[in-house]
Amino acid sequence: MDKLFLRLVALFNPFLERTGVDTYQLHEILRVKLLMDSRRPPAMFAGRRRATTTSASSSFKVTVFSLIFGALYGAVLFVFNKPLVGQTVYFSAFMVLMSLTLITDFTTVLIDVRDQLIIAPRPVNDRTVAIARISHISIYVLRLALVQGLPAMIMIGFIDGAAAVPVFLIQVIVATLLSIFIVNIIYLLLMKSVSPQRFKDIISYFQIAFSILIFAAYQLLPRLIKMSVLADFNLMGHTWSYFLPPVWIASLNEVLIHPGRATLITSLMAITGITVPLVAIWFVVKVLAPGFNRRLSMIAMSDGATSGVPSKAEKKSGIIDKIANFLAPDPVENAGFRITWKLAARTREFKMKVYPQFAFIPVYFAYFTLSGSGDVAGQFYKMQHGKSYIFLLYFSSIVLAAILQQISQTEKYKAAWVYYALPISKPGKILAGMYKAITALYFLPYMFVLGAACVAVWGTAVINDIILAFLMIQLYGIVMALFLVKGLPFSRPVLNKQAGGRIITSLLITALAGIFGFGHYVLSRWEMVIWIAIIPAALVYWLLFNYYRKQTWDNIELNEIE
Structure with a gap:
């Protein structure tokens, strides 16, 4: 050929x-x-293939x-x-x-x-x-x-x-x-x-x-x-x-x-x-x-050189410093916050994998909303007088999951030796700074936009639902980080193969977001119950986050830096 x-x-x-x-x-x-092309697997499925996948089987797929x-x-x-x-x-x-x-x-x-x-x-x-x-x-x-x-x-x-x-x-x-x-x-x-x-x-x-x-x-x-x-x-x-x-x-x-x-x-x-x-x-x-x-x-x-003219990222460093000092006052946690913020904002591979997820959520929501019978106007009227906004809010957990899955992976993972060279006794502080950074940089602004859209369509009565949904999704994110995110920020190779036992854990944690959403939907008929539920949700989140902050090196999957 x-x-x-x-x-x-x-x-x-x-x-x-x-x-x-x-x-x-x-x-x-x-x-x-x-x-050379005939001696390497095709580009398609490259991100999913296992180490044992042959070129012939990939070509057949x-x-x-x-x-x-x-x-x-x-x-x-x-x-x-x-x-x-x-x-x-x-x-x-x-x-x-x-x-x-x-x-x-x-x-x-x-x-x-x-x-x-x-x-x-x-x-x-x-x-x-x-x-x-x-x-x-x-x-x-x-x-x-x-x-x-x-x-x-x-x-x-x-x-x-x-x-x-x-x-x-x-x-x-x-x-x-x-x-x-x-x-x-x-x-x-x-x-x-x-x-x-x-x-x-x-x-x-x-x-x-x-x-x-x-x-x-x-x-x-x-x-x-x-x-x-x-x-x-x-x-x-x-x-x-x-x-x-x-x-x-x-x-x-x-x-x-x-x-x-x-x-x-x-x-x-x-x-x-x-x-x-x-x-x-x-x-x-x-x-x-x-x-x-x-x-x-x-x-x-x-790729490797920087110009003498200050970049936009450097000009914004003052704002980032203020946010980091406010949200992460601990020095180690502050360092984890800063390195995650800067690498997540600058790494093209990370943005290519994560950014599309932000648009997929409203597209999926519109798809399911318009899937019924009748014209578009009728479907919109039906949506406006229902509680589908709860589905939209909890559907945003996909964004947080995508960020957490990608935040520890990079093509240039060998630069992560700096984590292990520093005298840090508890890497959990770096992880806590990482989690705060992705929340402040990506998820909180995204939820603010979704919340504003919900208020515009359904009215101010949904504000308590937005707050509770945000806390429950953060709770879901902490559980996912505890069990599935076992690497420091941008420290693991992209094709790092996960253990087979993680599949069941991943499915159970994914189902957790659905359980939270269903429970929220059941309670949404009582306005005061939603306001009251915000308090225990915030308390459980605070307890889990502090536990996450105490992670030791035994809880971190270390990669051999060659």
């Missing part, structure tokens, strides 16, 4: 040579990169997952009465998923600075390096796209006949190339226009926002849009549709398989869909690739 893709890239050699790419060097770089997912959203081809609309919806979903794959898995490939140690000292120009990386990404994504598009190819054979299958294959390839070049053009433009540090920040937040957008659209659009209305939607009656790449790709089917339905506009859009990837290649090579190596070197230097 890799040889086939290398020959496919070789078809563009005449065009690439005219733009200044050394095609021999390009072929060798790609050959070595593909060889990726293939099965892609086929199932491709069949699910390929079913839209049967929904619409107009094939152009059906294929537009399909390729919209297809391109979004390919773009999401690129953003989540291949940003690090595009801006990987490790290759510079090998390639930079040799006479390889910027254009060759840039095209080699984009081609490497393209080959991997094309392989995934062909597997994901296979179910739809079979479906289109039943809809339009066997002749439509090879045309659909071309459409899949064009859609994949368009996704690749749109994402990479955005990235390369950012690399040219912003500083390396700012570039990495923008990409991180873009990844988070895009993941949230896809999740929200997947969950809510089917609830808000009636498919029966879209089945006869007249797409070509709207001028804005002429500028959408999925419409260009769908027009290929109209022109080649159903020429009787084709118009001048659909023919022009089909031609546009074929030519835009070629124009994108030229634009990347001639305009964006020059200076690519220099920008990568700047990004590499920005």
Whole structure:
């Protein structure tokens, strides 16, 4: 398969040579990169795999997952009465998923600075390096796209006949190339226009926002849009549709398989869909690739160097100091508070895993709220006169659980030797500072936003419920920290395998949040009972937190720092 893709890239050699790419060097770089790829497990499932997982089994999982997912959203081809609309919806979903794959898995490939140690000292120009990386990404994504598009190819054979299958294959390839070049053009433009540090920040937040957008659209659009209305939607009656790449790709089917339905506009859009990837290649090579190596070197230097100009984080240190001194007056606890606050606010890997959870909670809540019968207005009225806000408040425990699960993990865990070198007799004080930091930095502001939303929708009568829910979720968090979080802040490797006995403990602790929420729902009919319940909840939380603060080194899972 890799040889086939290398020959496919070789078809563009005449065009690439005219733009200044050394095609021999390009072929060798790609050959070595593909060889290295075949010797490591796929990126998908990397965060979940065990040490014994083989490359073959991981590849099989990726293939099965892609086929199932491709069949699910390929079913839209049967929904619409107009094939152009059906294929537009399909390729919209297809391109979004390919773009999401690129953003989540291949940003690090595009801006990987490790290759510079090998390639930079040799006479390889910027254009060759840039095209080699984009081609490497393209080959991997094309392989995934062909597997994901296979179910739809079979479906289109039943809809339009066997002749439509090879045309659909071309459409899949064009859609994949368009996704690749749109994402990479955005990235390369950012690399040219912003500083390396700012570039990495923008990409991180873009990844988070895009993941949230896809999740929200997947969950809510089917609830808000009636498919029966879209089945006869007249797409070509709207001028804005002429500028959408999925419409260009769908027009290929109209022109080649159903020429009787084709118009001048659909023919022009089909031609546009074929030519835009070629124009994108030229634009990347001639305009964006020059200076690519220099920008990568700047990004590499920005990882370890700091500028003489004070950063925003440094300017905010005075506020952080005041908060730390107020919430954690003990010196050791204060140190745990500060290091957790600063690393959690600056570590991109941590933010990539935690930040999406903040948006998933309201999306899930809207999904369950709109799942009943009736229109959206009727569902909102029903929600406003019920007690679903209790579900929303306790559902936020997922955020606290995600933070606690990630707070002790990092790719750079070897720097944690400093914890063990210091004369600290009770590491529980560091853990207490860590817990206070994640509460003050993340959970308390988040609960404040949710509480304000609840007051706006349900009125001031829910204030006591908000206070009690906050304390009960904090109680749940302390229990989780006691039994499941056995590491100091950012001190453990990400793929550290947990013991099998933790599974039952984890399930029991997870069920604890549901038990708290159900009990709160039962008591919510008595206003005064909720106010009274706040007192014992706060007392139990205080007792457990003080017990957590007394954790010894025997309670901490130590990692060997090599």
